Amino acid sequence: MIFSLRKGWRFIRFIVLFCILTFLLYSALERLSSWITPIQHYKIPEGNAVKVAGTSITDEQQERGLWQRLRFFYWYGE
Template identity: 50%
Template sequence: MIISLRRGLRFIRFIIFFSALVYLFYNVLDLFNGWISPVDQYQIPSGNAVKVFQETDWTVHGEGRPSLAERLRLFYWYGE
């Protein structure tokens, strides 16, 4: 079996070039990650902001657990 030195060096050069491009592509995507990803809605408020939410107590209305239709309606109403 004959192994060509020129062919081996060309293969090594290809692997190095391919690895460099993958590394560059990864870093470019990582750069835009902060811009693309949505704002964290559940972070702790800063400054004078106050985080407000309402917990629903379903047993107050005498209903017990809400029906599937009611839960689905609330899901679409809140958009979460």
């Protein structure tokens, strides 16, 4: 089996460049996401704002089946 040093060097250079660019893209997306997300996710609403999540269960929620509640859980992520 014959190994070409030029092809091997190109392959190693490609892998190194790919890893560097992947790291740079990941870093850029991480900085962008930290800039977009609010600082305090669960702070108390101020002014006329109303907090949506509550602990009380209404009659309508009690009548729903297991699949409806599971679908609601995956839909809203709560």
